[in-house]
Amino acid sequence: MTMSAAPPVPLFSGAYFQNPYPVFDWLRDHSPVHRFAFPVGEVDTWLVTRYADVKAVLADPRFSSEGGTWGNTEFKRAGLVSGAGSVLEKAVTVVDPPAHTRLRRLTMSTFTPRRIGQWRQAVERVVASVLDACAARGEFDVMDDYAGPVSSTVMGEILGLRIDRHRELVDALAQAFPSDTDRMDRAPEGFARICGYAEELVALKRRSPADDLTSALILARQDEDRLTEEELVAMVAAMILAGSDTVRAFVGNAVLALLDHPDQARLLRDRPDLEAGALEELLRYEGALTTALFRVTTEELDFRGTVLPAGAPVIAALLSANRDPREFPDPDRLDLTRGGQRHVGFGHGLHNCLGAALARLEGQLAIPALLRRFPSLTLAVPREELRYIENWAMRRLVRLPVRAAGRGAA
Numbered sequence: 001m002t003m004s005a006a007p008p009v010p011l012f013s014g015a016y017f018q019n020p021y022p023v024f025d026w027l028r029d030h031s032p033v034h035r036f037a038f039p040v041g042e043v044d045t046w047l048v049t050r051y052a053d054v055k056a057v058l059a060d061p062r063f064s065s066e067g068g069t070w071g072n073t074e075f076k077r078a079g080l081v082s083g084a085g086s087v088l089e090k091a092v093t094v095v096d097p098p099a100h101t102r103l104r105r106l107t108m109s110t111f112t113p114r115r116i117g118q119w120r121q122a123v124e125r126v127v128a129s130v131l132d133a134c135a136a137r138g139e140f141d142v143m144d145d146y147a148g149p150v151s152s153t154v155m156g157e158i159l160g161l162r163i164d165r166h167r168e169l170v171d172a173l174a175q176a177f178p179s180d181t182d183r184m185d186r187a188p189e190g191f192a193r194i195c196g197y198a199e200e201l202v203a204l205k206r207r208s209p210a211d212d213l214t215s216a217l218i219l220a221r222q223d224e225d226r227l228t229e230e231e232l233v234a235m236v237a238a239m240i241l242a243g244s245d246t247v248r249a250f251v252g253n254a255v256l257a258l259l260d261h262p263d264q265a266r267l268l269r270d271r272p273d274l275e276a277g278a279l280e281e282l283l284r285y286e287g288a289l290t291t292a293l294f295r296v297t298t299e300e301l302d303f304r305g306t307v308l309p310a311g312a313p314v315i316a317a318l319l320s321a322n323r324d325p326r327e328f329p330d331p332d333r334l335d336l337t338r339g340g341q342r343h344v345g346f347g348h349g350l351h352n353c354l355g356a357a358l359a360r361l362e363g364q365l366a367i368p369a370l371l372r373r374f375p376s377l378t379l380a381v382p383r384e385e386l387r388y389i390e391n392w393a394m395r396r397l398v399r400l401p402v403r404a405a406g407r408g409a410a
Contacts (some may be wrong), residue, residue, distance in 0.1 A: 005031055011047065012039050017390040020290065021332070024049055024320035033306040038313065041078025045313045046306070047291075051324035051344070053304055054292075054316040059349040063295035063314055065094050071296045072311030079188065080313065082293050087195050087230050091238040093351060094293070100350055106227055107235060110216040111357070118211075119358060122157045123365045126150055131373045135404060139380050142370075142400035147251035150366050155243045158358070159236060160205060160212035165197060172197070173245050191237075198237035202229070213239070247359045249288035249396035254367050256386070256400060257285055259379060261334045268336055269371045278336040279364045280343060284322045285334045287345030289353070290395045292316040318344050319395060374404040 007023045007030075009015045016023055027034050027049040038045040048057050057063045064070045067081040068089060075081070082094045089095075092103040130149045134140045152169070155161065161169070175183075175190025201214055209215040214236055220227060227235065258265040268278050297312045308314065322343045323331040346353035353359070371377065379386075380401035387398045 007031070007034075011036050012390075012392055014390065017388055020319060020395075021323060024317060024323060027317075028320060028324060028326075033304050035306075038078070038080070040080060041074060043074045043078050043080065043313060045315060046308060047315050047317055048303075049317045049320040049324075051321040051327040054318065054321035054344055055348050057295055057303075057314055057316045058292060058344070058347055058351065061096070062298050062301055064096055064298050065100075065293065065295060065351055066096050067094070067294055067296050067313070070298050070311055071294075071313065072309070075294075075296065075311065075313050079185070080294060087199075087234045088191055088237055089234075090230050091234040093238050093242070097350070102225070103227070103231060103235070104350075106220045106225065107217065110213060110220050115213070115216065116357070116361075119154075119158060119361055120365070123150075123154050123362050126153045126157070127366050127369050131369060135373065137404075139401065139403045142255050142402055143248065143252050143397055144399070146370065147248040147255075147366070150251070151244055151247035151362060154247075154358070154362060155240065158213050158243075159201065159239060160210055160214050161197075161201060161240075169194070169197060169240065169244070173241070176241070194240055195233060195237045198233045198240065201236055202232050242353055243358050245394070245396070246288045246353070247362050249394055250283070250359060250363060251366055252397045252400050253286040253288065253395060254282040254363065255370060255377075255402075256397065257282060257334055258367070258371065259377065259402075260383075264334050264336050265371055268368055269375060272368070274336055275364050275368055277339070279360060279367070281334065281336050281338050282363070282367070283345035284328070284338075284343035286395060287318065287322065287343070288359075288394060288396065289345065289347070290317065290319050290391075291393050292318060292347050292351070293393065315392075316344075316347075318347065374402075376405050378403050378405060 007026045009023050011023065027047065032048065032050045032053060034047045034049065036045060036047060037043065048054055067075060071081060082088065092100055092107060095103065127150055130146055134146055137145065140146065172190050172193035176187050176194060202218065205212070205214045205218055209218065217227060217232055217235055258268065268274060292315070295314045295316065297308050297310055297314065300310045301308055322328070322345060325331050327342065346356040346359070380403040386400065389396050389398055
């Protein structure tokens, strides 16, 4: 087999990471099931870019999340199996039914209305505190001074993490999801560190339970079934991974989108009734996840006229699907009044993002609060100086320096 025709900018190149949308536009029209060499291990991989095709891949059981079970030799040898060599291989995000069904049922039993109400209170309290700190600075970085502290502090409160482990956790997350594909060989060590923190937390909460999600997961029961020790650690580690850097990335992307569209920022600031719908449009326009995690084919199959061999790694491009004009009229336009929220910003099907509910809650509270507190928020650097991390699965700004001129009331 030969590789598909080349897009205008190479996939996973520096130019692609800074602006993948022209590449996605080309691929949707010319090579919607695109075969290329994944940069780590030069593994033959297929990228799916159209909205309908992305949903099909993520919903079809022939595309498995269990890379360690179904992936071909080249895929496994390159170290591309999610969580390989760690307890994360047992996480709900990377197992298929029936194991997935059981884990999801036990986990979701802990997400009670009372607990979700506590999450809202925690987010509101943290957002107010962090906004005060930003106001004192006058000029601040949305990524490091606002979105980062909000997401990490909220996750810490929900899980019961010790605050003194925050910096170590940030470093471990950066190692697990490197900004440079040349550093992917260190990703397993990053995952192992996060699993280590999760293991310590589970042990602590067994000794001293509290009113937090980790303690609730330890006690979760369905008839006589409970999460095993490995499953508990994997679940807590997956929550850390799903609820920390992803939320930080999305809040940064949303704030920049609104700075780029001041009319929409005014609309959101003046129309609180739009907040829920606006959040979905911001997720569609530029969510945190560029792609879903790898899927691998469980058998040889014909997908949209392309023959995929058994064990083939397939990547669903979420950002591309959300800008597909076949599904969204004028998709490159941010419109907070857009109806029919059908985006795949958190994935689709059984393995939609584990932290989606928390990310929605944080986004719906943190983004409008920032605009109301600082109604004249402006970029503190030229727009062209902003850069994105070079990560194939996540869309996140390195920095977003802003100036809070004309600060409003708290």
